[in-house]
């Protein structure tokens with residue numbers, strides 16, 4: 001079977017994933033992240049308000065309890081290069097330049113139903129990137145990495161993802177990555193004096209296999225009749 005590295009295709013991975021720690025560094029990072037008004041509006045759907053440090057510790061615990069919960073990081077030099085020109089970024093991204101990964105977001109794969117339902121092999125993706133690191137392809141790379149992990153290593157059958165209907169950029173990305181629309185919870189979200197839907201999407205195991213070119217491999221292995 002092809003390795004995860006191979007399945008990710010031609011583009012070179014730029015991100016590093018590590019476990020969330022109960023460290024001052026991670027608490028400070030997540031405290032900033034959950035206080036970001038964009039994250040509060042688009043990601044958590046909680047009533048926007050200043051969150052205390054304890055909320056960051058609780059968020060880290062949620063990530064640690066997830067099936068997969070990671071801090072998305074960039075090699076330090078790449079993160080510094082975000083403020084420089086794109087040409088400089090390419091140079092700084094050369095192998096051997098990576099050190100002290102810098103957190104830029106989080107990704108989790110969690111069960112929506114609980115431990116007694118593991119046999120259904122379903123999970124949902126949650127993801128948020130910090131301000132300054134969105135719209136640069138990192139979200140797409142991280143979600144593809146999580147999909148490969150979910151289907152190749154965890155043996156999931158279905159991975160779902162959702163977004164508010166006004167989060168058009170996120171929905172565009174999810175569809176581009178191959179998620180299929182399933183439906184919507186109508187007027188489930190109140191935001192700025194208006195009602196919005198929650199759009200649900202998912203990817204099934206066989207759809208992922210086709211996207212990664214594995215369906216062909218399977219059919220090649222099927223014995224042909226001699227007639």
Ligand SMILES: CC(C)(COP(=O)(O)OP(=O)(O)OC[C@H]1O[C@@H](n2cnc3c(N)ncnc32)[C@H](O)[C@@H]1OP(=O)(O)O)[C@@H](O)C(=O)NCCC(=O)NCCS
Nearest residue numbers: 042043128129134135136137138139140162163169170173
């Ligand atoms: C949603 C999110 C994870 C997507 O990751 P991302 O790294 O910004 O998206 P990418 O750069 O990989 O993908 C870019 C593509 O998606 C779209 N896109 C998604 N979010 C975008 C953003 N914030 N800014 C610009 N483009 C965005 C672009 O149209 C682009 O499409 P294109 O390649 O055809 O031009 C990230 O923007 C984010 O954390 N947003 C705030 C929190 C949030 O919405 N979380 C998800 C809740 S469901």
